Amino acid sequence: MSEVVAFVSDHLRASIEALQATAPEPGSPLDL
């Protein structure tokens, strides 16, 4: 079971990193 939790947790970390990467570049039109 701990492997299942670790697997889901790995995906959560990857998802958080992907979300962080959507932050706009400074000065771009999306940089509100």
Add this chain to the structure above:
Amino acid sequence: MSDDTKLNRWRLFAELDAGDAEVVTRACEERILVGGEELFHENDAGDSLFIVQSGRVDVFKNIRGDVERALTSLGPGEVIGEMSFIDGARRSATVRTAEASEFLVLSRQSFAKVQKEHPDIAAAFFRNMAAIVAARLRTTNELYREAVSFGIEATGAQTLNLNNMTEELRHVTLYLSGGQSVSGRILQMDHHAAGYTVVLKMENEKLTVVPYHAIQRIDLA
């Protein structure tokens, strides 16, 4: 409400009876913080998870430099720091108390003892934790989808309605961030983890794939 009832309502203890829950809580330490205190900071080392007993905390993620994005606010019964508890890696976010708060603190070392002496309790605890982490993964995936969607809308693509153009196969010229331009008919738009791409059918019948973030302007013929 008795402590037993309270524990049963907390998702982390959902499958545990009062005696089993007590085995886990006995392995925990207690921590009390005043409002505005940091429980841990993003990228800190640490392998303990925290259960909010009372109060409220805010979770922040650094976006760039000193800019933070508030991710969520958590109250009694909620779990914090579970990823570092699971994999021992650094903290993925910063957590600060929004008001005076009490926590149960469970370290990997303490839980290893529970796992060794009560594997059935540890298994139930892990099942609950898997459900909590999976729910957070769903939420984060949805936030990611919204962030990508926001990017498309804010840069004007929504107004231009690229999907309609695809259906009508209108001739367009895409001006790219590198200074070049390409002309042709938009054949399709693909969405994948890295964002959107536009597939353009050029005058010479060749297909060109253009990443959406490279497009600065679109002129209709």
